[in-house]
Amino acid sequence: AQRVTQPEKLLSVFKGAPVELKCNYSYSGSPELFWYVQYSRQRLQLLLRHISRESIKGFTADLNKGETSFHLKKPFAQEEDSAMYYCALNHRGGGNKLTFGTGTQLKVEL
Amino acid sequence: NAGVTQTPKFQVLKTGQSMTLQCAQDMNHEYMSWYRQDPGMGLRLIHYSVGAGITDQGEVPNGYNVSRSTTEDFPLRLLSAAPSQTSVYFCASSPTANYGYTFGSGTRLTVV
Numbered sequence: 636a637q638r639v640t641q642p643e644k645l646l647s648v649f650k651g652a653p654v655e656l657k658c659n660y661s662y663s664g665s666p667e668l669f670w671y672v673q674y675s676r677q678r679l680q681l682l683l684r685h686i687s688r689e690s691i692k693g694f695t696a697d698l699n700k701g702e703t704s705f706h707l708k709k710p711f712a713q714e715e716d717s718a719m720y721y722c723a724l725n726h727r728g729g730g731n732k733l734t735f736g737t738g739t740q741l742k743v744e745l
Numbered sequence: 746n747a748g749v750t751q752t753p754k755f756q757v758l759k760t761g762q763s764m765t766l767q768c769a770q771d772m773n774h775e776y777m778s779w780y781r782q783d784p785g786m787g788l789r790l791i792h793y794s795v796g797a798g799i800t801d802q803g804e805v806p807n808g809y810n811v812s813r814s815t816t817e818d819f820p821l822r823l824l825s826a827a828p829s830q831t832s833v834y835f836c837a838s839s840p841t842a843n844y845g846y847t848f849g850s851g852t853r854l855t856v857v
Contacts, residue, residue, distance in 0.1 A: 731776040
């Protein structure tokens with residue numbers, strides 16, 4: 636069965652410190668993975684797609700098939716990065732269904 | 746473009762009442778989905794659609810119905826509301842199978 640695990644409910648870092656939000660997945664095939672961000676009282680927004688290998692707002696994420704991970708990283712945290720972050724796995728070949736992790740609340744402290 | 750529009754933003758229902766959550770998108774996206782968001786559980790898929798006239802169940806479909814008569818609209822019906830359906834509901838749409846979803850602003854539903 637498909638599963639996405641985000642082991643940390645809350646991650647607190649100081650401004651300027653590196654950030655790593657962990658995401659591990661379980662999927663019997665070639666995965667399509669995404670990171671979504673939800674700022675306080677706002678809608679979810681797509682942050683990254685692994686297939687595009689882009690950097691958005693200084694965040695990057697690399698798919699590691701050997702470790703079945705898709706961790707989100709940023710070298711220097713900013714106060715405006717405080718938000719809830721969700722990792723999501725797309726089910727290939729069946730309706731574009733996403734399985735979400737339970738989310739990690741990132742808090743950037745001054 | 747308005748993107749994905751959900752109405753209402755807030756709703757309080759009594760147990761046993763029925764209602765429809767509206768979702769409309771103006772981006773001509775084929776894929777649409779409904780998710781519910783609960784504390785500590787992330788987002789869970791209720792129903793989804795791959796195009797007009799085609800819908801299917803997600804992870805937690807019980808107590809909900811959907812239809813997709815047009816590309817633009819994808820309403821979610823609660824048949825007989827229960828307190829367990831208290832949640833925030835998000836509608837989302839996507840143009841292709843691997844592009845990623847655009848989400849609406851959500852409907853916060855409370856069932857008393």
